[in-house]
Amino acid sequence: MSLSLSADQPERPADADEGVWLECIECGDTFAPFDDVRYTCDECDGLLEVRYADLPTFDDFEGEGVWRYADALPFDSGVSIQEGATPLYEVPRLEDEIGVEALRIKHEGMNPTGSFKDRGMTVGVRVAAELGVGRLACASTGNTSAALAAYGSRGGMQTLVLLPAGKVAAGKIAQASLHGARILEVDGNFDACLDIVQELAGQGEAYLLNSLNPFRLEGQKTIGLEILEGFLADYDAVPDRIVLPVGNAGNTSALYKAFRELVQAGAIDERDVPKLTGVQAEGAAPMVEAIENGADEVRRWEDVETRATAIRIGNPVNAPKALPGIRETGGTAVAVSDAEITEAQRDIAAEGIGVEPASAASVAGLRKLRAEGIVADDERVACLTTGHLLKDPDAAAAAGVDSESVPADTQGVLEHLQE
Numbered sequence: 357m358s359l360s361l362s363a364d365q366p367e368r369p370a371d372a373d374e375g376v377w378l379e380c381i382e383c384g385d386t387f388a389p390f391d392d393v394r395y396t397c398d399e400c401d402g403l404l405e406v407r408y409a410d411l412p413t414f415d416d417f418e419g420e421g422v423w424r425y426a427d428a429l430p431f432d433s434g435v436s437i438q439e440g441a442t443p444l445y446e447v448p449r450l451e452d453e454i455g456v457e458a459l460r461i462k463h464e465g466m467n468p469t470g471s472f473k474d475r476g477m478t479v480g481v482r483v484a485a486e487l488g489v490g491r492l493a494c495a496s497t498g499n500t501s502a503a504l505a506a507y508g509s510r511g512g513m514q515t516l517v518l519l520p521a522g523k524v525a526a527g528k529i530a531q532a533s534l535h536g537a538r539i540l541e542v543d544g545n546f547d548a549c550l551d552i553v554q555e556l557a558g559q560g561e562a563y564l565l566n567s568l569n570p571f572r573l574e575g576q577k578t579i580g581l582e583i584l585e586g587f588l589a590d591y592d593a594v595p596d597r598i599v600l601p602v603g604n605a606g607n608t609s610a611l612y613k614a615f616r617e618l619v620q621a622g623a624i625d626e627r628d629v630p631k632l633t634g635v636q637a638e639g640a641a642p643m644v645e646a647i648e649n650g651a652d653e654v655r656r657w658e659d660v661e662t663r664a665t666a667i668r669i670g671n672p673v674n675a676p677k678a679l680p681g682i683r684e685t686g687g688t689a690v691a692v693s694d695a696e697i698t699e700a701q702r703d704i705a706a707e708g709i710g711v712e713p714a715s716a717a718s719v720a721g722l723r724k725l726r727a728e729g730i731v732a733d734d735e736r737v738a739c740l741t742t743g744h745l746l747k748d749p750d751a752a753a754a755a756g757v758d759s760e761s762v763p764a765d766t767q768g769v770l771e772h773l774q775e
């Protein structure tokens with residue numbers, strides 16, 4: 357099985373349900389999509405991808421949001437709260453300062469629950485309904501749990517979330533709580549939570565909706581499709597590069613799949629595919645390590661730490677899909693410090709755009725790669741900002757300006773302003 361950009365459209369197996377099937381990226385085994393619950397290959401435990409007999413081109417898309425791209429998804433509709441259609445902001449001051457031909461920020465924080473996870477959940481929860489499962493579950497650094505809780509409750513299903521105790525931002529826990537998820541705070545990091553949820557799912561206790569679930573990544577493909585359509589509309593060309601924060605590497609895998617499918621459909625040329633460029637925090641950078649070492653596998657980091665708690669992940673489960681995505685597109689991966697992330701968060705905020713720390717990693721990474729000359733000055737770049745500022749109010753307050761105490765009279769306020 358090849359995840360190469362030039363791979364042909366795969367052949368449709370005899371048991372493909374209405375032109376959709378699951379295929380193992382390691383051994384190529386195929387499975388009917390909705391006859392049983394499975395997350396990985398029955399034969400070799402490899403990661404699965406959703407395959408389609410017919411792939412759409414840009415002309416086939418109509419409507420707005422994730423479901424505009426229904427022809428690239430397993431269904432025509434899902435459990436929806438109007439996800440997708442997020443802004444592709446111009447950021448002229450950052451564009452000038454970083455020194456690229458064009459810079460746009462695709463702000464996924466503008467989704468219903470404030471992160472890109474909604475795009476995956478609208479599809480994933482629809483699949484859960486199709487399979488008739490009872491309880492939905494995830495491990496989470498926060499955003500997946502918020503989205504699962506919201507989409508699960510929208511679909512009338514129970515939700516269970518496992519979070520690393522003390523390492524999830526306040527806004528995200530509040531969301532999971534208000535949407536009625538059962539919240540378990542685990543004495544361990546995100547990777548330990550995911551190990552447990554995978555075991556629970558394997559025992560049939562819950563339906564797993566982390567990005568290991570291949571259907572979730574189908575929804576996340578639409579980020580890439582929207583970016584490409586936005587650039588085609590504004591520049592008559594797709595971006596040279598897309599820079600994105602990397603945690604479990606779901607988005608890197610999903611965007612690469614979106615581009616491979618467009619190439620297979622003849623909608624874009626293989627040579628035009630944007631360079632996928634991943635950014636991790638220095639304290640949680642196993643993908644960067646693998647890219648720098650030319651390794652085929654990612655080494656699990658047991659101890660991870662960063663202020664960008666959303667990407668505090670040491671064992672990116674989608675690495676077998678994401679590593680080819682970065683390499684085949686001519687992209688790269690870079691690690692940034694927490695201080696660089698905070699500086700970028702402030703600079704993005706100075707353009708009026710509020711993002712959480714993990715999101716700012718994309719801009720911090722672009723700035724670093726441009727300074728090193730790895731990104732050229734004639735490139736048109738999209739940076740993905742994955743979550744809203746209000747997700748992590750403590751980080752925002754710590755990065756922002758302090759408030760000042762004044763007396764409750766105008767004269768006192770005026771005097772204070774003159775100090």
Ligand SMILES: Cc1ncc(COP(=O)(O)O)c(C=O)c1O
Pocket residue numbers: 471497499500567601602603604605606607608666667712714715742743
């Ligand atoms: C805000 C935010 N940014 C980035 C990421 C990383 O995305 P991925 O796991 O798809 O690499 C996550 C979660 O993993 C996240 O919550």
Ligand SMILES: N[C@@H](CCOP(=O)(O)O)C(=O)O
Pocket residue numbers: 494495496497498499500501565566567568603604606666667
């Ligand atoms: N940042 C994520 C981590 C889990 O990633 P997933 O995409 O595999 O669900 C989160 O918000 O929990």
